[in-house]
Amino acid sequence: MNITSFFSNFKKKQKNLKLPDSLLIKQLKEISKKYNFSLYKNITIYHHAKDHFIPLLILDKKRGIFLFEYKEWSYNDLKNSTISKASHQDSSMQSIAYEKTHEFIKQKFNELTHKDGVPIYNYLLMQNLNSDEYEHLDSSFRELLPLKKILFNDSKEEQIVQKLNDVPCLKNPILNEADIMGNLLVQYLILSKDNSLNLATPSQIKFIESDLQNITTLSGTAFSGRTSSILLKSILEVLKSPKLKIIIIEPTRLACDLLKQKLLHIIEYAIIEIDLNSIEIITPLDLLNRHLSKLKKPKLELVLHVNEKLMQKSFKVADLIICDDTDILPLEFIEYLKHIQKNSFLILVDTYDKYDSSFTLVECFRKTKPKALFKKANQHAKSLQIISTLLEKYKAKEILIISDNLSKKKLLDDLDGFVDEQVIAVDSSLSLASQDLDGLLLCSYSDIASMNTKIVVLMDIEDTSLNQLQYAASLAQKTIYILYEQECQNIKILKEKYE
Numbered sequence: 001m002n003i004t005s006f007f008s009n010f011k012k013k014q015k016n017l018k019l020p021d022s023l024l025i026k027q028l029k030e031i032s033k034k035y036n037f038s039l040y041k042n043i044t045i046y047h048h049a050k051d052h053f054i055p056l057l058i059l060d061k062k063r064g065i066f067l068f069e070y071k072e073w074s075y076n077d078l079k080n081s082t083i084s085k086a087s088h089q090d091s092s093m094q095s096i097a098y099e100k101t102h103e104f105i106k107q108k109f110n111e112l113t114h115k116d117g118v119p120i121y122n123y124l125l126m127q128n129l130n131s132d133e134y135e136h137l138d139s140s141f142r143e144l145l146p147l148k149k150i151l152f153n154d155s156k157e158e159q160i161v162q163k164l165n166d167v168p169c170l171k172n173p174i175l176n177e178a179d180i181m182g183n184l185l186v187q188y189l190i191l192s193k194d195n196s197l198n199l200a201t202p203s204q205i206k207f208i209e210s211d212l213q214n215i216t217t218l219s220g221t222a223f224s225g226r227t228s229s230i231l232l233k234s235i236l237e238v239l240k241s242p243k244l245k246i247i248i249i250e251p252t253r254l255a256c257d258l259l260k261q262k263l264l265h266i267i268e269y270a271i272i273e274i275d276l277n278s279i280e281i282i283t284p285l286d287l288l289n290r291h292l293s294k295l296k297k298p299k300l301e302l303v304l305h306v307n308e309k310l311m312q313k314s315f316k317v318a319d320l321i322i323c324d325d326t327d328i329l330p331l332e333f334i335e336y337l338k339h340i341q342k343n344s345f346l347i348l349v350d351t352y353d354k355y356d357s358s359f360t361l362v363e364c365f366r367k368t369k370p371k372a373l374f375k376k377a378n379q380h381a382k383s384l385q386i387i388s389t390l391l392e393k394y395k396a397k398e399i400l401i402i403s404d405n406l407s408k409k410k411l412l413d414d415l416d417g418f419v420d421e422q423v424i425a426v427d428s429s430l431s432l433a434s435q436d437l438d439g440l441l442l443c444s445y446s447d448i449a450s451m452n453t454k455i456v457v458l459m460d461i462e463d464t465s466l467n468q469l470q471y472a473a474s475l476a477q478k479t480i481y482i483l484y485e486q487e488c489q490n491i492k493i494l495k496e497k498y499e
Contacts, residue, residue: 220361
């Protein structure tokens with residue numbers, strides 16, 4: 001019997017057969033840890049409007065990429081069959097088709113890096129077949145599926161390692177895994193402004209790949225990659241389901257624009273086709289006003305207030321709503337989101353895990369914890385002195401001063417002429433296009449969403465909520481200056497945290 005006729009009985013089987021966590025796979029995971037390989041299981045590569053599923057991929061920095069195709073074939077399935085070469089087919093239960101996978105990967109590498117990438121080697125996972133049974137199959141199997149390329153359910157560690165090590169080492173080993181896998185897997189790609197690549201951390205990947213639930217909570221400290229995680233989650237959900245409608249909520253207009261910029265940057269770099277209308281980024285005020293407009297009620301201008309009528313009416317606005325920075329949003333707005341999404345999906349993102357999070361980002365992209373300097377003095381005079389000193393060492397755009405609106409206005413007046421650098425009063429209600437952020441930045445506590453820089457100067461500690469203070473302090477990469485004129489509960493809490 002020819003194997004193609006045998007496979008006609010399986011036409012209704014799933015095209016992308018996901019790899020189960022069998023003993024063989026667990027063994028490969030242990031080998032990967034032991035030999036410093038990187039293992040990727042049940043992944044999909046996206047390019048333009050196409051996608052390609054790969055059950056298992058292992059990256060060996062000394063040799064290249066090992067691709068593993070998974071088949072459920074048993075000895076009883078194959079014992080009276082022959083096999084012949086098939087090319088340019090979709091990988092499925094009915095065929096073995098490495099050529100299409102090679103072409104797909106190389107095309108993506110070529111369009112992104114103008115190179116073929118790294119060598120690619122093929123292996124077959126036969127979890128329902130042992131090595132002795134293989135020897136009793138028709139000779140056509142041994143010709144097209146050589147023993148050295150198959151892992152059986154009775155393969156020992158030394159046999160598996162030997163098969164992987166049979167391929168030659170690269171002349172120049174891979175120094176940065178992100179340059180390979182970041183270009184292949186857009187759903188794990190952390191892309192900086194200068195197009196340098198990083199890979200999502202294990203805790204980010206766990207969140208990104210998770211199934212959508214009615215309510216999911218994501219928590220992570222500053223520089224743990226919360227913003228990147230929700231962007232990649234949104235991109236992946238739309239790639240999987242192009243008709244899905246997603247709304248991401250950011251606290252301010254400026255934060256929305258900064259996130260849109262990051263979204264476009266990833267999509268353009270990765271060369272994927274996504275309907276940009278499927279991922280919308282808006283403020284809480286925008287969302288409430290849409291609902292009010294539907295109910296023919298007056299719109300809100302500045303103050304975020306949830307009319308009780310809104311809590312009585314359903315509002316189908318998106319399949320998935322992701323709300324970022326819930327720490328600095330009113331609790332009544334969070335309850336409103338839960339109300340309108342009770343029959344859909346909602347992801348709440350915060351810094352301090354006040355919702356008993358479903359997912360927590362444990363890694364941190366910030367290399368060192370920022371140093372906190374507490375200065376008890378006249379805060380206005382001290383701030384001018386600190387700013388003058390800092391400008392001798394840092395660029396103006398590396399310094400962010402956060403205060404209440406009154407101090408912000410006074411500083412703006414006094415710094416004009418006091419320093420040679422451009423001084424910018426940030427207005428988060430305005431778009432990114434309407435203001436230049438390339439200078440010394442003055443922010444009120446209501447303007448700080450999505451801001452971060454090397455040096456942060458905090459003022460007006462006594463009259464600011466602890467949530468806002470902690471969020472503001474988390475924006476510093478290197479040093480936090482905390483200015484105050486008298487001891488208070490907020491100062492006590494900040495000292496306990498940073499000293």
